[in-house]
Amino acid sequence: MKRNEKAAASLAEVQLNREYVIHEVRTNDEELKNFLFTLGCYEGEKVTLLSVLSGNYIISVKDARYCVDKELAEAIIV
Amino acid sequence: MENLIVTLIIVVIVAAAAGKIIVEKRKGAKCIGCPHGQACSSTDCSSSDFS
Amino acid sequence: MKVALTGNPNSGKTTLFNAITGRVERVGNWPGVTIEKKEGVVKQRLHQEKNEIIVVDLPGAYSMSPFTSEESITSDFVKNEKPDVIINIVDAANLRRSLFFTTQLLELGIPVVVALNKSDLLKKKGIVLNVELLAKRLGCPVVKTIATGGSNSGLKELMAAVVGAKGRQQTAPFNGAGMQLTDQEAERAVDKKRFAFVDKIVDEVEEKKISSNGQTKQDAVDKILAHPWLGLPIFALVMWTVFSISQTHLGPFLADVFVGWIDSFYVWAEGLLAAGVSPVLRAILLDGIIGGVGAVVGFLPLIMVLFFLLALLEDCGYMTRVAVVMDRFFKRIGLSGKSIIPMIIGTGCAIPGVMAARTIKNERQRRTTVMLTPFMPCGAKLPVIALFSGVFFNHAAWVGTLMYFVGIAIIVIGALIVVRITGEKNVRSVFILELPDYKFPSIKRAAVSMFAKAKAFIIKAGTIILLCNAVVQIMQTFNWQFQVVAEGAEHTSILAGIASPFALLLIPLGFGTWQLAAAAITGFIAKENVVGTLAVVYSITNFIDVEEFALVGGATTVAEVMGLTSAAALAYLMFNLFTPPCFAAIGAMNAEMENKKWLASALLFQLSTGYVMAFITYQSGTFLTTGAPGTGFLPGLIVVAAIIGTMAYLVRKGNQKAAKKLVLTV
Numbered sequence: 001m002k003r004n005e006k007a008a009a010s011l012a013e014v015q016l017n018r019e020y021v022i023h024e025v026r027t028n029d030e031e032l033k034n035f036l037f038t039l040g041c042y043e044g045e046k047v048t049l050l051s052v053l054s055g056n057y058i059i060s061v062k063d064a065r066y067c068v069d070k071e072l073a074e075a076i077i078v
Numbered sequence: 079m080e081n082l083i084v085t086l087i088i089v090v091i092v093a094a095a096a097g098k099i100i101v102e103k104r105k106g107a108k109c110i111g112c113p114h115g116q117a118c119s120s121t122d123c124s125s126s127d128f129s
Numbered sequence: 130m131k132v133a134l135t136g137n138p139n140s141g142k143t144t145l146f147n148a149i150t151g152r153v154e155r156v157g158n159w160p161g162v163t164i165e166k167k168e169g170v171v172k173q174r175l176h177q178e179k180n181e182i183i184v185v186d187l188p189g190a191y192s193m194s195p196f197t198s199e200e201s202i203t204s205d206f207v208k209n210e211k212p213d214v215i216i217n218i219v220d221a222a223n224l225r226r227s228l229f230f231t232t233q234l235l236e237l238g239i240p241v242v243v244a245l246n247k248s249d250l251l252k253k254k255g256i257v258l259n260v261e262l263l264a265k266r267l268g269c270p271v272v273k274t275i276a277t278g279g280s281n282s283g284l285k286e287l288m289a290a291v292v293g294a295k296g297r298q299q300t301a302p303f304n305g306a307g308m309q310l311t312d313q314e315a316e317r318a319v320d321k322k323r324f325a326f327v328d329k330i331v332d333e334v335e336e337k338k339i340s341s342n343g344q345t346k347q348d349a350v351d352k353i354l355a356h357p358w359l360g361l362p363i364f365a366l367v368m369w370t371v372f373s374i375s376q377t378h379l380g381p382f383l384a385d386v387f388v389g390w391i392d393s394f395y396v397w398a399e400g401l402l403a404a405g406v407s408p409v410l411r412a413i414l415l416d417g418i419i420g421g422v423g424a425v426v427g428f429l430p431l432i433m434v435l436f437f438l439l440a441l442l443e444d445c446g447y448m449t450r451v452a453v454v455m456d457r458f459f460k461r462i463g464l465s466g467k468s469i470i471p472m473i474i475g476t477g478c479a480i481p482g483v484m485a486a487r488t489i490k491n492e493r494q495r496r497t498t499v500m501l502t503p504f505m506p507c508g509a510k511l512p513v514i515a516l517f518s519g520v521f522f523n524h525a526a527w528v529g530t531l532m533y534f535v536g537i538a539i540i541v542i543g544a545l546i547v548v549r550i551t552g553e554k555n556v557r558s559v560f561i562l563e564l565p566d567y568k569f570p571s572i573k574r575a576a577v578s579m580f581a582k583a584k585a586f587i588i589k590a591g592t593i594i595l596l597c598n599a600v601v602q603i604m605q606t607f608n609w610q611f612q613v614v615a616e617g618a619e620h621t622s623i624l625a626g627i628a629s630p631f632a633l634l635l636i637p638l639g640f641g642t643w644q645l646a647a648a649a650i651t652g653f654i655a656k657e658n659v660v661g662t663l664a665v666v667y668s669i670t671n672f673i674d675v676e677e678f679a680l681v682g683g684a685t686t687v688a689e690v691m692g693l694t695s696a697a698a699l700a701y702l703m704f705n706l707f708t709p710p711c712f713a714a715i716g717a718m719n720a721e722m723e724n725k726k727w728l729a730s731a732l733l734f735q736l737s738t739g740y741v742m743a744f745i746t747y748q749s750g751t752f753l754t755t756g757a758p759g760t761g762f763l764p765g766l767i768v769v770a771a772i773i774g775t776m777a778y779l780v781r782k783g784n785q786k787a788a789k790k791l792v793l794t795v
Binding site for chain 3 (some may be wrong): 085090091096
């Protein structure tokens with residue numbers, strides 16, 4: 001069964017260790033969006049979920065590793 | 079006579095201590111005990127970046 | 130010649146700065162901002178110029194977007210101070226993100242030199258970089274550096290490139306400046322193109338054997354260290370090891386030797402003073418100055434070992450993992466994992482700890498962290514802990530450990546109270562933290578840091594503590610008519626006169642004597658003074674090895690001299706540990722709070738906490754050991770009840786505020 005790509009999943013729900021393309025950064029916080037942007041986290045960029053540790057999500061964007069909490073992970077739609 | 083010498087010694091020690099404090103304050107050190115006394119108000123005071 | 134140093138956080142910027150300037154720092158002020166400027170002079174052996182080269186350390190930034198405040202410091206600096214050259218430090222393993230900032234810097238019209246740092250890790254990570262091509266594409270010199278030092282650190286080459294770049298015309302390979310920057314959408318579109326440009330360069334220049342987007346060995350280590358269930362116990366174990374080594378094993382071992390020297394010095398000085406010298410002067414010099422300072426300095430080895438271990442801990446990158454582990458728990462009390470870092474630093478000294486809170490974006494969280502960080506016993510409080518555990522509890526290790534746990538408990542409760550009072554119980558904030566690679570901590574750097582702290586400690590002892598002790602000694606020797614106080618009439622001395630009113634307030638806490646009140650008060654100048662002042666008012670000079678008292682007798686004598694029961698001693702210890710910190714730390718708090726109301730509230734909270742903790746400890750301890758409450762139970766109870774009542778009231782009001790806010794957002 002083909003997965004409907006438009007039924008977007010957030011980074012909190014995807015498989016580990018697989019590269020995804022960011023579809024949207026869904027948040028009302030503009031400052032956050034800008035900050036994420038400067039890290040290379042925006043539509044069209046690749047992101048990987050490396051692991052889930054202690055309730056937080058370790059992600060890789062542009063060769064750098066970050067730890068984000070669940071809320072932020074849920075805002076990144078792939 | 080010895081009293082005078084001892085008093086002098088005490089005064090010298092105290093004056094030196096006070097003097098050192100004044101000199102450090104003039105240079106801008108926020109706390110005399112901190113190794114980063116001069117730069118203690120810069121962006122990060124530990125040896126690594128955390129932001 | 131003036132050079133600006135900038136780059137992404139975690140790129141090794143501070144290390145590089147220290148490496149090229151040798152930490153000769155000067156301070157100034159950024160116009161309009163409270164962050165102070167850090168300047169240094171480049172070591173003469175790194176360059177050939179006659180005049181000195183000044184390096185200014187700009188705050189770490191990911192970009193120069195006009196929408197964030199810290200990063201505008203960079204553009205303001207360039208506009209106002211016109212540096213000759215900009216050194217852009219870039220993590221060699223992280224070009225795709227780092228070069229974004231680089232291309233922005235290249236547009237400023239000032240010659241840029243890229244320091245490709247951590248270049249020693251490239252081979253380990255299986256990355257090959259074509260540095261010449263990179264330099265060509267960027268249009269500026271690129272120098273490989275290893276800021277942590279060594280023979281091929283590249284620092285000389287870097288400075289040579291910097292000197293050579295002066296006066297050169299800097300062209301920008303990607304020019305975003307010309308485009309419209311009126312709104313965010315346009316800005317974002319330009320930045321996307323910028324990233325695309327960077328990607329193109331990196332594709333040409335970099336060859337990666339291992340995909341860095343996959344899991345690595347670092348992640349495997351993280352899985353254990355930041356494990357949801359193991360993470361916390363591991364952290365507790367690590368901290369316990371640090372304190373155990375510095376306070377129970379290596380530290381006291383070295384201290385014993387050290388104190389032996391101090392004692393010999395005291396005896397030698399005592400011998401020098403002939404019998405004819407007035408006893409007053411004798412007391413001032415021997416007990417006040419040498420004895421008082423000696424009592425404090427005896428703790429130097431413990432503090433040195435502690436700082437050494439903390440430096441190792443900070444250097445290896447474990448701290449960020451601790452933040453990850455603690456975030457889950459801290460979220461429940463209204464803070465984020467980032468708040469743990471100031472607190473860990475605070476176990477060394479609260480002032481850099483408070484400064485470290487600067488990285489917390491959320492204002493309330495930052496201020497709460499600032500208020501709570503001093504509750505972690507700092508290095509200066511160690512002598513106090515060691516003194517009391519030694520004299521009253523036979524050096525039992527649990528005393529010190531208990532203090533840290535109490536500190537943690539207070540932090541948790543304090544955070545909960547604050548978040549409720551401010552009505553932000555339901556407000557969410559974001560947690561994002563970059564995870565740097567683990568690295569083997571540099572023993573050399575830790576040693577340097579340790580000796581710097583040791584030197585500062587000795588200076589502090591020789592100045593502030595010395596003066597305080599001398600003053601205390603004098604105030605204790607004379608009464609208000611400037612006559613020498615007779616033996617047994619100490620309570621008529623100036624010191625007693627000043628301290629006694631405060632002592633009254635402390636009666637319900639079990640230590641309502643003027644000597645102890647005086648010691649606590651001097652503690653605000655420096656916490657070590659508590660030990661120093663006690664040494665002076667009780668004429669004791671050796672606190673570490675209390676069995677070897679040549680002067681006063683055995684350990685029990687010290688306890689008797691102070692007139693404290695174990696419960697009262699514990700209460701006194703808590704009082705000194707959990708009240709507002711030394712004035713210097715309060716000054717740091719003031720700088721970070723940026724709000725007088727918050728500062729006042731924080732100080733009141735700290736004062737209240739000390740009082741309440743001491744009261745509970747003393748009264749319940751006395752009750753448990755003797756079956757009856759201690760002195761001043763009722764008045765103390767009234768005060769404590771009033772304090773708790775006020776807090777409860779404020780919390781309730783805050784909860785109402787939070788409920789209202791919730792309604793508004795729905």
